[in-house]
Every structure is written in structure tokens, then in C-alpha cells.
Amino acid sequence: MGHEVLAGVLQIRDGRLQVLLWQRAREPHLHRWSLPGGRLAATEDVETSIRRQLAEKVDVHKLTHVEQLAVFSDPDRVPGHRVVATAFLGLVPSDTDPEVPADTRWHAVDELPETAFDHHRIVLAARERLRAKLSYTNIGFALAPAEFTISELRRLYSAALGYQVAATNLQRVLARRGVLQPTGRTVPAGPAGGRPPALFRFTSRDLQVTDPFAVFRPPSGSVG
């Protein structure tokens, strides 16, 4: 019984949420598109393993966030002998265009090609996790450049969530939570004119839960 690690590496490219896939050159599932990853080695844990394996496809320094998604373990999920997969979500900021091998390409998540095995499900799980965490964490830092304007950030959130987010409220919500910081600098306006936008950055570039209690908050002034 084998164990593999797989990652849905997501990035906003051309205003759409895209995932990194490579095209199989062998049976089974010849020519279908599949997730980067590979076999878990004996001396590494799953996170070390997926980072090592991703390094072969993407410059690993560009990976701003990696987290476990779930185990996929249907006995027939791949033909032949049984392989359990631990799936990951990986994120790359929108201002990088990592070199990728020739057999590898970015695909819009809402227009996936024919994928191998159960990789389609895994990509959708990665998207769901990202969407959920955009609401209650600062995970946006992993999709955005180091510094950005509110409109750029709005486009990133809109693409990831799949619906339009208003710039006004985006800024206000993130500012109230202390997630965003103004840099004090601005950037020249575009060709159509307009007021030159201010540059912002994320206060922290580590994942933090910013809205921990949806309800049933502990009484104010107590410790969890």
C-alpha cells in the first residue's frame, strides 16, 4: 500500500483562479492532466514531501502558503495497487510567473481539462478551502504581491471567490481587522487618468485567523 502527496497549487492569473497541472505522458490516463506531487519517502513527513516535490515544478520560494486539505483513500482511486493520497492547497502570489516544465501548464479552475484519477475533486476541495479562509483569515497575503493597490486586491478576491467584491468594503473590513497597512506611498494613475492609488501591504505574511468566533463568543474579558 503506497502513499502519495498531491497539491492543488492556485494562483490568480489573467483575473482568473488557475491551478497548476501537468500532462501525463504514460498510461494510465495518458494525456490527462494531473496534480504535481509524488510518492511519500520514508524519512519525510507529508508537508516536507509535498514541498520537495513541488520544488521540481515551481520555484518553492514563490509558494507563499501550503496547508493540508484531506486524505483521499478510495481503494479504486487509482488503477493497480492501492495508493492513499494526502492532498494539499498551495498558493502563489499573482505577481510571479514561475518557470514551469514543458509538460506543465496553468488551467482555469472553472474550466478544467480532463483530469487524471480523482484530481478534479482535489482541485475543487482546494478552491473551497481558499474561499472559506478568505472570509475569516488573512490568507489574501498569499495571493497578493508584497505591495498592492486596493483595486488590485479587489480583483484578486473577486477572482478567487467567484463573485464581485466591492473595493470600498474590502478595504474597510480588512483595515478594521488590522490585516491591511497603508505604506504611505502611491502609484501613478493609469492611462485613463484617475486618482493615483495608494499602496498597501498585509500586516503579517503568516496565516492568522482574524475572525475566530462566528458566534458564541466567550464573554468579553475571558480566556479560551
Added chain:
Amino acid sequence: MGHEVLAGVLQIRDGRLQVLLWQRAREPHLHRWSLPGGRLAATEDVETSIRRQLAEKVDVHKLTHVEQLAVFSDPDRVPGHRVVATAFLGLVPSDTDPEVPADTRWHAVDELPETAFDHHRIVLAARERLRAKLSYTNIGFALAPAEFTISELRRLYSAALGYQVAATNLQRVLARRGVLQPTGRTVPAGPAGGRPPALFRFTSRDLQVTDPFAVFRPPSGSVG
């Protein structure tokens, strides 16, 4: 390389959040307490496996909820050759007292005995998951009897969350979300008198996200 499944099975007993553990009768970690589970067989997926293995410890019909937590894969997490573990959260309603084997016992999560391997971490992960989901899902159904009074439910939520929850607001929040239903019936008052409490039930006994968007809701009237 082996694969095992382990479950943190939680129940509110005597007003405290408790976890089901069994005491090892062999080295390594002789006499330490460990989580129920065992080796993943070749023809089952991880969820089937954990349910099968739990059936040996608890009447499986009493398990109202089972969900994946995470993979624990440190190469040295157990001595000897390498075993990857998929951990689960399991829940048992407070009105059942399942028969358990002689080596098995319930332990308060906040006063764990010496546990084997990395099982301590897994128990804490199970508690965190439960606490988080109590806020934004109807997962309370899995801790509560089929019908219950608001005070009973308040005690369950307080024990699971680790702080006092007000009955007034608990009822209001769950009612507003459509999670609770009055049965119309009441129950005799206790020995100290008092108004006889009304009986409620959960509208659904399947896990449902009741508060999906912390923020960045899609514009009202759109589809995700």
C-alpha cells in the same frame, strides 16, 4: 510504510468534554492511554476503516458524526517502522452510555492521562475542530439527545466550548438560523420547582453549515 486510522471520540459526560481512550497492554508505551483505531485494510477507504474499527469499542450506531481531521506523518511519530495516521473526530450524544471494553475508559479532555505517541495532539485537534464547528454549523445535534431542553443544550455547549454560554442567546441564535425546532411538548420541572421547560429538537441531524460567510458575502441574490 503502514497506514493507520485513529479517532478522537468525544462526548459530554458529567458536564465535561471527554474522550474515549484505551490502555495499552504492551510495549511500546506500556500502560499509556491511546486512541481507538488500527491499520487501514487494503479494500476500505479511511472513513470505512475508522467506522469498522470503532465498532469494536463503541456501538457504531451511537456515533452521530464522524469527520476527517488531518494526517499525522512525522517519520518518528511511532517507534519502529514508519506509520502514517489519518485522524478523525467522532461524536456521541450525551444521553447514551455505550458499553466499552474493560481496557477502555472516558477521560476529561482537559485532564488527559499520559497518552501514547502523538495521541495527545490528536485529541486537542479534535477538540479544536468541534469548538470551531459549534460556531458556524449545526454540529450540536451530534452532542445532544434527540430531544432536549435549552438548559441541557446550554450545558452541552458550555462544556464543549470551555466557557459559559447564555441560554437566552443560545436559543435565539440557533432559532434564527433555523437549526432548532420546538416540539411543542414540555417536561416536568425539577425537584426545586420552576417553570417546566419546553422540549426542542434539531431541524436536521446531518451536518450543515449555517453561517457560511463570515464576511465578503456574495451580493444578495447571487449564486456562488
Added chain:
DNA sequence: CCAAAAGTGTTTCCTGTACACCCATGA
């Protein structure tokens, strides 16, 4: 001066919290 884009002020709504008050029972 006008169009365009960015950013701010203001209003409204909703949800959850806090707390006072009313209700129904046993002794």
C-alpha cells in the same frame, strides 16, 4: 473643464449580547 479612477462619509440592516422582566411550577 470633463471623464475616470480612488477613496471617504453616511446610512441602513442584521446579528449577537446584555439584562430586565414576566411565566409556570413545587413546596
Added chain:
DNA sequence: TCATGGGTGTACAGGAAACACTTTTGG
């Protein structure tokens, strides 16, 4: 009728959404 626990009504606060309005640029 009083103590006790259950339940409701009401006021308050915070956060987010909607939208009008102001600011700052390019042409």
C-alpha cells in the same frame, strides 16, 4: 406566596453592505 428555574421583550453595540459624495489625477 415565595423561591426557583424557564422563557420573552427590549435596548444596545459592532460589523458589514450599499451608495452618495469628494478627491486627485490625465487629457
